[in-house]
Amino acid sequence: MKIVIVDDDCLVTGALKTILEVNEDVDVVATGLDGRDAVLLYGEHKPDVLLMDIRMKNMDGLEAATEILHVYPEANILLLTTFLDDEYIVKALRIGAKGYLLKQDYASILPALRAVCSGQTVFGAEIVSKIPDLIRKEDEFDYAARGINEREKKIIRLIADGNSNKEIAAELYLSEGTIRNYLSSILDKLQLRDRTQVAVFYYQHK
Numbered sequence: 001m002k003i004v005i006v007d008d009d010c011l012v013t014g015a016l017k018t019i020l021e022v023n024e025d026v027d028v029v030a031t032g033l034d035g036r037d038a039v040l041l042y043g044e045h046k047p048d049v050l051l052m053d054i055r056m057k058n059m060d061g062l063e064a065a066t067e068i069l070h071v072y073p074e075a076n077i078l079l080l081t082t083f084l085d086d087e088y089i090v091k092a093l094r095i096g097a098k099g100y101l102l103k104q105d106y107a108s109i110l111p112a113l114r115a116v117c118s119g120q121t122v123f124g125a126e127i128v129s130k131i132p133d134l135i136r137k138e139d140e141f142d143y144a145a146r147g148i149n150e151r152e153k154k155i156i157r158l159i160a161d162g163n164s165n166k167e168i169a170a171e172l173y174l175s176e177g178t179i180r181n182y183l184s185s186i187l188d189k190l191q192l193r194d195r196t197q198v199a200v201f202y203y204q205h206k
Contacts, residue, residue, distance in 0.1 A: 002047040003049055004047040005020075005028055006037055006041065010033070016051065020110060035067075038050060038061070039068055042068050048117045053080055069193075073096075077097045078098055081101075089123075152185065157202060183198075
């Protein structure tokens with residue numbers, strides 16, 4: 001698992017590198033000090049996961065993540081910060097970050113990296129509990145205008161409730177392959193990147 005770490009505190013990057021590389025399957029291929037470094041290092045190394053601070057000089061982590069995901073939509077970016085800031089959490093969700101953890105939760109960092117590397121999305125317990133109250137509700141959305149039918153609306157709701165494709169398939173008496181096809185269609189119609197953004201979209205337009 002190739003990791004790039006970006007944080008404006010050299011002590012933090014050094015400590016994280018030391019802690020993570022105790023594990024034989026983890027290779028910290030580069031470290032950086034700000035968002036500009038993150039953009040350059042991601043392009044150079046294409047890591048499995050980019051572990052990045054948010055508040056940094058020159059370019060912050062959210063700006064860097066936005067720029068990286070624009071060019072590399074498949075990028076796995078795990079944001080690590082000391083700040084449980086509502087605005088940061090919402091923006092991290094909206095831009096497609098794969099995780100948001102608090103720095104003081106060191107024990108969760110390696111499991112989170114492994115989870116993100118395997119395609120999961122990870123948010124710390126403190127953050128998950130805040131999400132429903134953070135996402136502002138807007139006027140009722142006209143799903144039909146985007147070509148979303150009733151079955152797709154139900155799948156969107158089930159995704160937002162945290163169900164896996166297997167669980168949704170069982171609920172709707174369909175195959176997992178059919179659910180994957182529906183999800184691809186939903187992502188295309190709503191111009192979203194992944195199921196995390198589908199959940200965010202649902203709460204925004206609930």
